[in-house]
Amino acid sequence: MNITRESITVAHDRIRSYVHRTPVLTSTSINEIAGCSIFFKCENFQKVGAFKARGAMNASLKLSKEQLAKGIATHSSGNHAQALARAGKILGVKSYIVMPRTAPEIKKRGVRGYGGEIFECEPTLESREATLAEVVKRTGATEIHPFNNYDVIEGQATCAKELLEEAGPLDVVVGPVGGGGLLSGTALAIKYFSPTTEVVAGEPSGSDDAFRSMKSGKIEPAQSQTIADGLLTTLGDKTFPVIYEHVKEIITVSDEEIIAAMRLIWERLKIIVEPSCAVPLAAVLKDKSKFSGKHVGIILSGGNVDLEKVGKFFEGK
């Protein structure tokens, strides 16, 4: 792993013209409820609607001409799929995207919109990996993994770098954790650019493999019982060591708590975030004493949600 202060700065320059510098929002009423000063880094406004645009762009831009000529490939149920298809379109190369047939239609539409070629598979990790291996073998494309890839991690690190630049000194930064690409990138950016800031993660209790991995010291398997469908994946062998070393704590939250936090963001910030994206705020609200009076950066990871499902989230709440 050779992600350094310098390499994150170079990555930031590398992707700058291809991604948004997303705004940082604050809300007086959320601060009152939370009892701390929260700075929301709005990656829901990012290209493709999620921070994934950063890592996919950085990793693609680092490939050689020869590699690019054969295309880029990945398996992803969602935002990384669109991000990689978009990178392919920008760079003028083919993108091959393996997606579970159960992936949200909005995300499949997004991939097709960027000219990505979709290969549907069963919604299991085995089927995803087998299908991708076949595609890669046939095309010679380079696989760019959604999170277990140092160039992707380096790209995601640029998000926390911007947050620090916008919000000023922060006591703690809270992000979500699924596969750990964003969280490990965030932890590295904080380590290099603001070493006294703590990094904490929120995780759905229905998929608390990162929480358990931090306890056991090894990668634990994931369950998959949460509405935060972007956070179902297990940590990888490249993300886990970074997280184990640099993340102070993982706070788990229930689906009820995630929905309440998502509602607060929709109603008070007037922005659309997906359930996974509300997990860090849910963590802060669950453990208020820990954050009391502090300056807290929260990374809002994405805003891609099937609006048909939204009514169900809020019904009777």
Add this chain to the structure above:
Amino acid sequence: MNITRESITVAHDRIRSYVHRTPVLTSTSINEIAGCSIFFKCENFQKVGAFKARGAMNASLKLSKEQLAKGIATHSSGNHAQALARAGKILGVKSYIVMPRTAPEIKKRGVRGYGGEIFECEPTLESREATLAEVVKRTGATEIHPFNNYDVIEGQATCAKELLEEAGPLDVVVGPVGGGGLLSGTALAIKYFSPTTEVVAGEPSGSDDAFRSMKSGKIEPAQSQTIADGLLTTLGDKTFPVIYEHVKEIITVSDEEIIAAMRLIWERLKIIVEPSCAVPLAAVLKDKSKFSGKHVGIILSGGNVDLEKVGKFFEGK
């Protein structure tokens, strides 16, 4: 009517420290769909979640100490209610808000949160006016009408002024029309600050009184069949003459078209807008040839929506 270029500038300075200078957003994908360059002025991010904060604040700040001592009062089903209660809180005076008992709970909560005293009435204009007259008689408070008030209109004009400052030259500005406070203020700001820009309005076809009033040359009564519940009111004798003189055209749109536009804003801009707020974009999409290739400013008027109802809007679409 003595709203001038100078008075709008003074009003802007008067309210500046009490309201947000809201951002102007753009979306490549919406521009592609619409066939023009749209600059969205995001008053859904405004204090109280709507442009109404501007007019209520301006009108309240223009009252004398003696007037303020007796409080401020209004009838409103929604955003103006919260805006006036907030102005009362900021100025340390009582606010008396007459609201139909059917008004959304989120808006009543907002009023109470600002310390406003709510008087419930029947959901008819007669009941609203009678209840307000009684409250004003008893308390001596000054009525600040939601739209048929020159100081309110002058305050709403500051929104289009900011849009011009942010977006640069615009060929046309499109706003919604209900009672006409925002639209008449917008028309006056454009007249003074960018006289070559056209002003167009979108109106729900289920409540097309402004459209019919423009044809007949007199104020026509409203119907009330639309999901755009912020636009049910009829033009007033102070707003209509300004609109009649300065607004080029009113385009009517169906509830279906409003929901489709609202969905586009939620999905592409990742921001929460209320149905009324989507009416101008619906108008642009309905009449694309009229806006083709132009620089179009759209005022997104507010973001206060009952999330319980949202699922129904999008179900099966």
